[in-house]
Amino acid sequence: QKEVEQNSGPLSVPEGAIASLNCTYSDRVSQSFFWYRQYSGKSPELIMSIYSNGDKEDGRFTAQLNKASQYVSLLIRDSQPSDSATYLCAVGYTGGFKTIFGAGTRLFVKA
């Protein structure tokens, strides 16, 4: 059974701080890793993808992947109240035909 685990939170950070979100996955053959943002009542929106070990930066977001530890993280720098949402970690498998989502971490950024 392929599993993706996230701390459900809520994670509360002050405006301007760094928010750190973590995710672990169970299946070593996982090949692609994603972070989605989901506002309440809305659909998931892709914010980051990462495929190889190390860091990937895009604006205020940095995704980190460690395949040996089966660990993915997302850092949000200079957090804004508009970043308040649920962040979903997702893991894709060989062939890209199946993606498993974690339950999500709720993030609150306090103004």
Added chain:
Amino acid sequence: EPEVTQTPSHQVTQMGQEVILRCVPISNHLYFYWYRQILGQKVEFLVSFYNNEISEKSEIFDDQFSVERPDGSNFTLKIRSTKLEDSAMYFCAGDRGNNEQFFGPGTRLTVL
């Protein structure tokens, strides 16, 4: 910017009735997916579809579910005999083959 669209936005049906949820993916996408999200729970993979056939399906996607792409643009999910526990948000998604999926806004299905 192109978007995935889904209709209807909200569907109310009686238990045992058939429903068809419709999606129009982004035109250059090749892989298509259906997910469901029960209120307050995680996004659950139902099925993936490529080259006009199912690529993979989850254990949730049993015989009451079917998918098709009838006209090369629409992508549909049919639930043959709805149950109370089918009440959820159903999301359609697509990608170009890199698994970076774009989601539609969802259809809220309420089974009474």
